[in-house]
Amino acid sequence: MSATLLIEQLINGLQLGTMLFLMASGLTLVFGVMGLINLAHGSFYMVGAYVTALATASTGSFLIGLAAGTLAAAVAGGVVELLVIRRLYRRPHLDQVLATFALILIFSEGTRWLFGSSPLWLSPPEWLSGSVALPGGSRYPVYRLMIIAVGVLIAAGLYLLISHTRLGMRIRAGESDREMIGALGIDIQRLYTLVFALGAALAGLAGSLVGALQSVQVGMGEPVLILAFVVIVIGGIGSIKGALLGAVLVGVVDTLGRIFLPALFGHFMSPSEAAGVGTALAAMLIYILMAVILAFKPQGLFAAHD
Amino acid sequence: MTEHPHDTAAAPVGAPWLGRQGLVNIGLLALTLLAPLVAHLLGEAYYVNLATRIVLVAMAGVGLNLALGHGGMISFGHAAYFGVGGYVAGISAYHAFDGSLLMGLPGSDEMLAIWPVALLACGLLALAIGAVSLRTTGVYFIMITLAFAQMVYYFATSWPSYGGQDGLPIYLRNGLPLVDSQDPLTFFLVCFALLLLAMGLTSRLMGSRFGAALTMARLNETRLATAGISPYPIRLTAFVISAMITGLAGALYADLNGFVSPAMLSWHLSGELMVIVILGGVGRLFGPLAGAIVYVLMETLLGGLTEYWLFFLGLVLLGVVLFARQGVIGWLAGGEPHG
Numbered sequence: 296m297s298a299t300l301l302i303e304q305l306i307n308g309l310q311l312g313t314m315l316f317l318m319a320s321g322l323t324l325v326f327g328v329m330g331l332i333n334l335a336h337g338s339f340y341m342v343g344a345y346v347t348a349l350a351t352a353s354t355g356s357f358l359i360g361l362a363a364g365t366l367a368a369a370v371a372g373g374v375v376e377l378l379v380i381r382r383l384y385r386r387p388h389l390d391q392v393l394a395t396f397a398l399i400l401i402f403s404e405g406t407r408w409l410f411g412s413s414p415l416w417l418s419p420p421e422w423l424s425g426s427v428a429l430p431g432g433s434r435y436p437v438y439r440l441m442i443i444a445v446g447v448l449i450a451a452g453l454y455l456l457i458s459h460t461r462l463g464m465r466i467r468a469g470e471s472d473r474e475m476i477g478a479l480g481i482d483i484q485r486l487y488t489l490v491f492a493l494g495a496a497l498a499g500l501a502g503s504l505v506g507a508l509q510s511v512q513v514g515m516g517e518p519v520l521i522l523a524f525v526v527i528v529i530g531g532i533g534s535i536k537g538a539l540l541g542a543v544l545v546g547v548v549d550t551l552g553r554i555f556l557p558a559l560f561g562h563f564m565s566p567s568e569a570a571g572v573g574t575a576l577a578a579m580l581i582y583i584l585m586a587v588i589l590a591f592k593p594q595g596l597f598a599a600h601d
Numbered sequence: 602m603t604e605h606p607h608d609t610a611a612a613p614v615g616a617p618w619l620g621r622q623g624l625v626n627i628g629l630l631a632l633t634l635l636a637p638l639v640a641h642l643l644g645e646a647y648y649v650n651l652a653t654r655i656v657l658v659a660m661a662g663v664g665l666n667l668a669l670g671h672g673g674m675i676s677f678g679h680a681a682y683f684g685v686g687g688y689v690a691g692i693s694a695y696h697a698f699d700g701s702l703l704m705g706l707p708g709s710d711e712m713l714a715i716w717p718v719a720l721l722a723c724g725l726l727a728l729a730i731g732a733v734s735l736r737t738t739g740v741y742f743i744m745i746t747l748a749f750a751q752m753v754y755y756f757a758t759s760w761p762s763y764g765g766q767d768g769l770p771i772y773l774r775n776g777l778p779l780v781d782s783q784d785p786l787t788f789f790l791v792c793f794a795l796l797l798l799a800m801g802l803t804s805r806l807m808g809s810r811f812g813a814a815l816t817m818a819r820l821n822e823t824r825l826a827t828a829g830i831s832p833y834p835i836r837l838t839a840f841v842i843s844a845m846i847t848g849l850a851g852a853l854y855a856d857l858n859g860f861v862s863p864a865m866l867s868w869h870l871s872g873e874l875m876v877i878v879i880l881g882g883v884g885r886l887f888g889p890l891a892g893a894i895v896y897v898l899m900e901t902l903l904g905g906l907t908e909y910w911l912f913f914l915g916l917v918l919l920g921v922v923l924f925a926r927q928g929v930i931g932w933l934a935g936g937e938p939h940g
Binding site: 332379382390392393399404405408521524525527528532570571579582589593594595 | 733736739740743745747752759762876911915919922
């Protein structure tokens with residue numbers, strides 16, 4: 296268990312955390328502002344990845360692909376908000392869960408219908424495919440570092456957007472008192488569509504970025520969606536700060552657990568048993584973390600409001 | 602958890618046999634019982650098994666409905682109990698098959714031994730999960746039940762001893778004394794009897810003081826507290842019973858398919874169970890049965906027409922949620938739920 300491996304895995308954890316933050320910030324924003332629970336958020340992630348893969352393949356430019364993927368997810372989000380989501384704001388959470396579950400079926404099967412079941416492939420562009428030296432002698436892919444950098448930029452951008460712009464002021468006002476901002480003459484419906492599309496764009500960006508690391512396929516958004524839910528539940532639903540902290544926590548704990556738990560059990564079990572128990576426990580680790588946090592703080596670490 | 606789609610008034614729990622809704626209910630039962638009998642006479646074992654599937658999915662829904670419909674607890678993790686029930690049947694048969702021991706205990710291929718273990722395992726799991734989850738409310742509750750179910754799911758996929766992602770076959774359907782469980786019709790009748798038992802238990806529970814307290818915990822927690830009753834143990838009890846019913850359905854479902862896999866634990870299945878309950882009519886005794894009939898038939902018919910039947914299911918479901926919130930029973934019988 297060398298220090299190099301630890302550093303490498305820590306960066307991997309940060310990179311997963313960054314992706315999770317992009318997913319979770321959209322989810323938590325939509326919940327915080329509109330009080331809406333959106334299971335179909337993972338579908339925007341999938342849309343982002345598919346469009347990026349297709350656009351990159353046809354234009355040859357990863358950057359154009361990235362922009363197209365993010366934009367497509369934003370448009371998909373806006374359209375879904377107009378057609379479906381806006382009928383759900385005043386409905387109970389149960390209706391929201393079911394309707395957005397239905398949206399997942401529609402998006403996933405629709406995508407399978409259009410593009411088939413076999414995955415698409417997207418490779419990172421030449422200029423991002425190198426690696427840099429880590430202290431200790433091993434090397435780390437530039438592309439993954441770039442994902443972390445993008446995540447940090449987005450986090451900073453979101454912070455500025457929400458705390459320093461007129462739109463952000465309206466979003467914050469929408470979180471604390473919907474009736475009042477309506478009374479102030481602000482078009483709430485448009486604000487909601489905008490926030491929803493923004494959340495979808497963030498999910499789409501996450502999908503676009505990760506598409507170059509793994510295969511682009513139907514259902515790819517679901518595991519990430521569930522992790523993102525864990526993140527926002529840990530962080531406190533509605534809190535961007537909580538989403539950031541929760542994402543890093545979940546990313547790092549999950550990554551380190553998968554590497555080190557089997558090794559840990561290897562000290563007092565046979566190798567095959569240790570691999571079994573270690574792997575099973577590692578897969579459960581973040582859910583255990585969530586249960587422990589909620590046992591002490593039922594509203595999450597940074598409870599905004601329920 | 603205080604919210605509920607149909608919280609207009611505390612509708613009294615009346616006899617489910619009366620009025621238009623009673624006719625619909627009796628019709629549903631008759632259809633469920635007669636269709637496989639006819640299929641059996643025609644020698645169509647496939648349709649008998651299809652009816653058994655409907656009955657078991659309905660039973661899982663009856664379990665969920667107790668928590669979701671009657672208790673207002675939006676559990677997004679009932680697949681955990683369905684799957685654990687299934688794995689109890691599978692693992693027990695596995696050890697009985699090769700004669701090995703599990704923690705010093707032999708396996709068994711007798712349903713009468715498997716069912717109590719499945720009930721106990723699901724009850725204990727639900728006790729642990731419910732004890733933590735019920736400390737939270739609203740979206741947190743939904744998400745936490747989902748997360749716990751995922752925990753069980755990932756445990757099953759990454760535990761190699763019982764097949765991991767590939768699942769575990771049950772080579773020979775587990776047995777029952779005096780009857781031939783291999784016979785499709787006999788197995789159907791056993792499942793149907795257990796479904797009736799589960800519905801009878803739900804009806805008795807909801808007609809009792811306990812049911813009144815559970816209903817009040819859903820409708821108005823403060824009023825319940827004023828009566829000196831704490832909602833937490835009431836909800837937890839209902840949650841545990843709910844999980845046990847769903848778990849028993851899972852054990853039988855594994856026997857029906859001769860197979861258990863992590864798919865029985867997946868969050869898709871939790872979603873489907875919710876869909877079935879809502880589709881049929883949430884908080885209605887016969888809702889899960891109606892929902893299961895519609896769902897399984899839709900799956901079979903649409904699935905025969907197109908590979909992408911889930912796309913159309915999604916559209917139907919979206920339509921039901923947006924425009925027809927009383928479900929099939931509400932549409933057929935009208936009136937208030939919780940009867």
